[in-house]
Amino acid sequence: MIERALTRQETVSVAAITEEAENVLTLRFDWDQLAAPGQFVMVWLPDVDEVPMSLSYIGGRKGITVKNVGEATKALTSLQVGDRFVVRGPYGRGYHLPQGKILAVGGGTGMASLLPAMERIPADRVDTAIGARTEKELIFEERAKGTSSNVRVSTDDGSKGFHGNAVQLAKEMMDASDHDAVIACGPEKMLYYLHQLCVEKGIPHQMSLERYMKCGAGLCGSCAIDGKRVCREGPVFSGEDLKEMKEFGRQRRDECGGRVRL
Amino acid sequence: MIERALTRQETVSVAAITEEAENVLTLRFDWDQLAAPGQFVMVWLPDVDEVPMSLSYIGGRKGITVKNVGEATKALTSLQVGDRFVVRGPYGRGYHLPQGKILAVGGGTGMASLLPAMERIPADRVDTAIGARTEKELIFEERAKGTSSNVRVSTDDGSKGFHGNAVQLAKEMMDASDHDAVIACGPEKMLYYLHQLCVEKGIPHQMSLERYMKCGAGLCGSCAIDGKRVCREGPVFSGEDLKEMKEFGRQRRDECGGRVRL
Amino acid sequence: MISLKVVLADMDMPNPTMLASGIMGETGGSLLAMAKGGAGALVTKSIGSVPRAGHRNPTLVELEHGYLNAMGLPNPGIEHFGKEMAEALMGGVPVVGSVFGATPGEFAELASRMEAYGAHAVELNLSCPHAEGYGMELGMDPEIVAGIVKEVRSRVNIPVFAKLTPNTHRLIEVAQAAEGAGADGIVAINTLKAMRIDVDMRRPVLHNLYGGLSGPAVRTVGVRCVYELYEALKIPIIGVGGVEDWRSALEYIMVGAAAVQIGSAVGRRGSQVFGDVCSGIHGYMMDNGIQQISQLVGVAHD
Amino acid sequence: MISLKVVLADMDMPNPTMLASGIMGETGGSLLAMAKGGAGALVTKSIGSVPRAGHRNPTLVELEHGYLNAMGLPNPGIEHFGKEMAEALMGGVPVVGSVFGATPGEFAELASRMEAYGAHAVELNLSCPHAEGYGMELGMDPEIVAGIVKEVRSRVNIPVFAKLTPNTHRLIEVAQAAEGAGADGIVAINTLKAMRIDVDMRRPVLHNLYGGLSGPAVRTVGVRCVYELYEALKIPIIGVGGVEDWRSALEYIMVGAAAVQIGSAVGRRGSQVFGDVCSGIHGYMMDNGIQQISQLVGVAHD
Numbered sequence A, B: 001m002i003e004r005a006l007t008r009q010e011t012v013s014v015a016a017i018t019e020e021a022e023n024v025l026t027l028r029f030d031w032d033q034l035a036a037p038g039q040f041v042m043v044w045l046p047d048v049d050e051v052p053m054s055l056s057y058i059g060g061r062k063g064i065t066v067k068n069v070g071e072a073t074k075a076l077t078s079l080q081v082g083d084r085f086v087v088r089g090p091y092g093r094g095y096h097l098p099q100g101k102i103l104a105v106g107g108g109t110g111m112a113s114l115l116p117a118m119e120r121i122p123a124d125r126v127d128t129a130i131g132a133r134t135e136k137e138l139i140f141e142e143r144a145k146g147t148s149s150n151v152r153v154s155t156d157d158g159s160k161g162f163h164g165n166a167v168q169l170a171k172e173m174m175d176a177s178d179h180d181a182v183i184a185c186g187p188e189k190m191l192y193y194l195h196q197l198c199v200e201k202g203i204p205h206q207m208s209l210e211r212y213m214k215c216g217a218g219l220c221g222s223c224a225i226d227g228k229r230v231c232r233e234g235p236v237f238s239g240e241d242l243k244e245m246k247e248f249g250r251q252r253r254d255e256c257g258g259r260v261r262l
Numbered sequence C, D: 001m002i003s004l005k006v007v008l009a010d011m012d013m014p015n016p017t018m019l020a021s022g023i024m025g026e027t028g029g030s031l032l033a034m035a036k037g038g039a040g041a042l043v044t045k046s047i048g049s050v051p052r053a054g055h056r057n058p059t060l061v062e063l064e065h066g067y068l069n070a071m072g073l074p075n076p077g078i079e080h081f082g083k084e085m086a087e088a089l090m091g092g093v094p095v096v097g098s099v100f101g102a103t104p105g106e107f108a109e110l111a112s113r114m115e116a117y118g119a120h121a122v123e124l125n126l127s128c129p130h131a132e133g134y135g136m137e138l139g140m141d142p143e144i145v146a147g148i149v150k151e152v153r154s155r156v157n158i159p160v161f162a163k164l165t166p167n168t169h170r171l172i173e174v175a176q177a178a179e180g181a182g183a184d185g186i187v188a189i190n191t192l193k194a195m196r197i198d199v200d201m202r203r204p205v206l207h208n209l210y211g212g213l214s215g216p217a218v219r220t221v222g223v224r225c226v227y228e229l230y231e232a233l234k235i236p237i238i239g240v241g242g243v244e245d246w247r248s249a250l251e252y253i254m255v256g257a258a259a260v261q262i263g264s265a266v267g268r269r270g271s272q273v274f275g276d277v278c279s280g281i282h283g284y285m286m287d288n289g290i291q292q293i294s295q296l297v298g299v300a301h302d
């Protein structure tokens, strides 16, 4: 009857650092813990903060890919090889690996969550659309090519690839060939329009959401979206789940639990 | 590193009652818990007491064989089919099933602890000596015959079988044929002399001891014999263990932990 | 006909399980989800006068046998909470507004706002062990507690529950003071003050250093408290602390709890824990020929 | 050279692990066995003036995360305990005589008998939660505690440790009173007052109804207490409650314990738990370049 076993909390140290783009880098660390594609961990830097991060690598040598947007991520992106931090998890429900031809759509650091799933599907079944604001912010293009038969890139400013956003690119790719499923992770506005598109086209889809998280473990309720816990019932939700959400694409919560319009 | 897992506490009800002798009866109860030959349980009768009892049957339908000697055992022997009591356990280390030809020596209710071990050894490898003060107190003779090629009985008053005590009978049986190991359970004086005999003859042996038990779980120390816990390191001890014990056959402890000469 | 219905200080509940305060109780949507899972009543997150972000992370430690938390009472503030109440009330089960404050007047003001929002009862958090100036710091003193309860009681018409801390040997005195001041029920227990050290990092894990222990680890402490309270009080007692299945719920009921709250178990078992507990209790009542859950309240005292 | 040696109020210990009172401490033989397992010091069962059988069984409940016990202070009485002490002293590590009484005079008499038997220190049980008129009933009142400590201190020349209860919010006050009265160390914590109900039998399992919770379940409470004590006291603190491996021992040491006691873990892990904890600590010190265990005491406060 116990739905989920206890997660482990462990100190790990940075084994390798890769710069992925401006302000985005991947920290690799050895952590002997089973994880599924799409799961996340709570990452604690003593004296700083503890924040949720998707696992961008899920083997024995795990990885998180961090974009510097504030205090915690700044501290994380300042770590050196050998520095230690504490992880607990993995948490949440990841992607159900879909059958047939897949379109993976990643915006911003969203690719971090998608890649471990893509790497479990034969490359000839995967098309990929990566969106970024500008070429300098583009991440994981090479890694995606290794696990995908067709990788296309969009930039808002046209500095590389398709000139436009990831949803427009995805539409073009859907029109060009048939897809049996879409998996996606990125800014909520992108996901919202992509969800509309998938519903229109009748394509089953799964999307990984983000909400302000405190406990990460399904207790505090700070990550609730329409009563569902992003940290437990999510972060990956199915198209059916998303259809029923009144808050998806419209509203999130601040640290106090107050409503914030998206 | 955890030596022993948590034991279970469960309410069971009397499924069958067998009278074994005057003042001795067996209570059978269904309890879905793995147990090894020689292990015991703590039996709780609410409002009365909780006392240790060897398991005389260790299959799915378990059994305890109780001799009425005081308040708790009187209450236990007064139970009717359908009445409930609570067991926790099983506790302790049982018999290592020996190789070769075995002599099993049981005195009083000691046969209760031995029989589950005997039943795991082919009958043609087992000789049995059962001791009782008088014929009316003799138990488990028939059951022993089912699992033993040679069953002999001794009574102190000569009312049945060999006239004398179980150790004298055992000596006769040892003289009559070779034994590779002895297993025994019964009054400590009997075990003490049997141990001397086995040491003399150089026969490896294992004996199940009794001490006043409170927690049954290895904490309180009330069952200590030479610093060993009868409830944890015992109740079955090897001849080597027994040899090192200064208290074996000489001293036990009362409920206060005070020394009592045997 | 076996019935799990409970009337708790005039509040009609379909069953004796309630969501405990602070777990999935910050938003209307999450409260609704617990009602769908089968909760017989919902207690909101403890709400204060103004929005509050709570302590910085880490605010939670997972243990094998429970959790340690120092959320620090984050909440959107009473002003914004009306919308959440309105949504929660659609669940069809009573909603209890939990509030925390520093003075009798603040408690009373919050309680009457909760009443205006439609709360069926109000729960006074006199027991949080990790928010300075609030909770347990007030709840260990019988006089302070009596003052708060009295003020709230005079300002609202809904039942008033006092939620107490086990971190004192004066629990019974405090509860009697609350009863004397007009409380309609006692909720026990809140968490035990506790701390976890990360040995590699050589420091407390919680940013607030210490926090509150909950879950199965505290169940025997909670059961003991409710047992003692039942012998000392006339008003109903609501048992909380480590309830995770029907057996642990019945432990509380048998020592005298009219209802139980479930918090930590929602973490690993989800909202269905309420339904599971209720069907387990139903099975027990069937096996034992019991018609009304009230027949089991306090039987362990006989 | 890495050293685990501890000097605790003049008592030389080969390592910081001690056997806690009441576990395998009633007989000389069992105390010896714990020394063989690697304990750095041995605390005896709490001994009183006369033989005492303790409570009727059940006296113990096994839980997933610990034990509940209401032994009721069974002991052979101080008169008969000399033989056990003589045997225990052969273990080659310090032996601490634990005693319980109802009055300062009784404590002092017992303590001086323990001193005469060769005890290296005496531990005053002011904290047992399940023996009427003894233990915790005295140990929640700073004045009573000060009176007892003072009397004992004036009658013996060995170190005097006061073992305190966490079942009160006055722990720090009580500890300061003990320190003021001349205590040489504080032992914390004893068990939490708790109760377990058998739902089938509809009654408390323990014959004494309530008992004391120990084991991993109470560790975070004990660590919190030691943290608070360390900030308030100058005398050494001995941490106890849920220590079962080197990590949990280091949690206590890092919040300020000069040594730790181990009780419940002996149940499932046996006497080797002491050796295992020590080799784990040794490994940690090696990995972290630490020579003296004292370098780790209190580091979580920085």
Ligand SMILES: Cc1cc2nc3c(=O)[nH]c(=O)nc-3n(C[C@H](O)[C@H](O)[C@H](O)COP(=O)(O)OP(=O)(O)OC[C@H]3O[C@@H](n4cnc5c(N)ncnc54)[C@H](O)[C@@H]3O)c2cc1C
Residues within 6 Å of the ligand: A040, A049, A050, A051, A052, A053, A054, A055, A064, A065, A066, A067, A068, A069, A070, A071, A072, A073, A074, A109, A112, A113, A209, A210, A211, A212, A213, A214, A235
């Ligand atoms: C399931 C999940 C997976 C995530 N995966 C990644 C990832 O792979 N890579 C990555 O760079 N980021 C990821 N994030 C976002 C990341 O957690 C935030 O960027 C980070 O917490 C910001 O902290 P800060 O102190 O640097 O910034 P702040 O200055 O504290 O905040 C910047 C913004 O980040 C968001 N944020 C802050 N704290 C949290 C929090 N505890 N939980 C959620 N959002 C928060 C808020 O919207 C805030 O406005 C993920 C978030 C979630 C919920």
Ligand SMILES: Cc1cc2nc3c(=O)[nH]c(=O)nc-3n(C[C@H](O)[C@H](O)[C@H](O)COP(=O)(O)OP(=O)(O)OC[C@H]3O[C@@H](n4cnc5c(N)ncnc54)[C@H](O)[C@@H]3O)c2cc1C
Residues within 6 Å of the ligand: B040, B049, B050, B051, B052, B053, B054, B055, B064, B065, B066, B067, B068, B069, B070, B071, B072, B073, B074, B109, B112, B113, B209, B210, B211, B212, B213, B214, B235
């Ligand atoms: C490991 C073990 C296995 C046992 N197996 C059996 C068995 O299979 N069948 C059987 O009939 N008896 C068995 N006993 C003995 C049984 O536990 C006692 O006869 C029983 O506890 C007596 O309780 P009472 O209240 O009836 O008698 P009381 O009047 O209380 O005592 C009678 C005598 O029984 C002994 N005794 C009492 N309480 C305990 C106790 N808690 N632990 C140990 N001894 C006690 C004392 O020596 C006492 O003098 C076993 C004992 C142990 C330690």
Ligand SMILES: Cc1cc2nc3c(=O)[nH]c(=O)nc-3n(C[C@H](O)[C@H](O)[C@H](O)COP(=O)(O)O)c2cc1C
Residues within 6 Å of the ligand: A219, A220, C020, C021, C022, C023, C045, C046, C067, C069, C071, C073, C098, C125, C128, C163, C189, C190, C191, C213, C214, C215, C216, C218, C240, C241, C242, C243, C261, C262, C263, C264, C265
């Ligand atoms: C994450 C978390 C947050 C909590 N927040 C509150 C709160 O805001 N108000 C309150 O009265 N109790 C709060 N509590 C205490 C619970 O309501 C409950 O009393 C305690 O957790 C014991 O019950 P449990 O073991 O079922 O969790 C909180 C507990 C947890 C675990």
Ligand SMILES: Cc1cc2nc3c(=O)[nH]c(=O)nc-3n(C[C@H](O)[C@H](O)[C@H](O)COP(=O)(O)O)c2cc1C
Residues within 6 Å of the ligand: B219, B220, D020, D021, D022, D023, D045, D046, D067, D069, D071, D073, D098, D125, D128, D163, D189, D190, D191, D213, D214, D215, D216, D218, D240, D241, D242, D243, D261, D262, D263, D264, D265
């Ligand atoms: C069976 C048992 C008996 C105990 N007896 C005593 C005692 O006689 N005196 C005492 O001061 N503490 C006694 N205690 C409390 C322990 O010494 C210790 O404080 C407590 O169990 C917490 O430590 P642990 O978690 O390592 O067991 C007893 C504990 C147990 C489990």
Ligand code: FES
Residues within 6 Å of the ligand: A212, A213, A214, A215, A216, A217, A218, A219, A220, A221, A222, A223, A224, A229, A230, A231, A232
């Ligand atoms: S972050 Fe606390 S419930 Fe999801």
Ligand code: FES
Residues within 6 Å of the ligand: B212, B213, B214, B215, B216, B217, B218, B219, B220, B221, B222, B223, B224, B229, B230, B231, B232
């Ligand atoms: S009976 Fe308690 S240690 Fe054996």
